[in-house]
Amino acid sequence: MDIWDVDKLILFIAFVVPGFISLKTYALLQPADFKDTSQQLVDAVAYSSINYALLIAPIYTVEYLNLKHSHPFWYVIFYVVVLLIAPIVWAKAFLWLRKTKYLQKTMAHPTGKPWDFVFSQKRAYWVIATLIDGRQVAGLFHTKSFASSSPSSEQIYLQEAWVVNDDGGFERPREKSAGIIILAKEIATIELFHI
Structure with a gap:
């Protein structure tokens, strides 16, 4: 049995590639926990089948009209759309x-x-993080800030670090600060304030 046989490659491309593209696109748009390869292969075949089920009418029409022979360029373009x-x-x-x-x-x-x-909403906030040891760290989360996303562990970079006053408010920016990185394992709570 030759795995490089043209028929087997066509079947692989037809029933794995569209589903794999759907899975990877969804994972890029909505990060989630990692699945093992065997589970992803089953999912890819299932999503490829759904892709064909949703496109059954146009596929049937293209094949019925025999576009492969009458308009080969558009036939290839059509299947690029279907597959990719x-x-x-x-x-x-x-x-x-x-x-x-x-x-x-x-x-x-x-x-x-x-x-x-x-943090996926990309909004600006004033942030006060209360650490596990009770200390408070404050700063500005804005366009140059960053928060990690799943499946990575939670971390946040605040582009400006601020001094917290005795009343728990924002007193002033810390001198010569280039921001602050806070690890989730050190955070008890995060309080967000609208700018």
């Missing part, structure tokens, strides 16, 4: 649907952690 573009569109559409309020009545939100939910 449509799986990206389905992944984006599915993620968008999962984030709608209607579907969230029956399905869990696709974002697994509040940390990812808050």
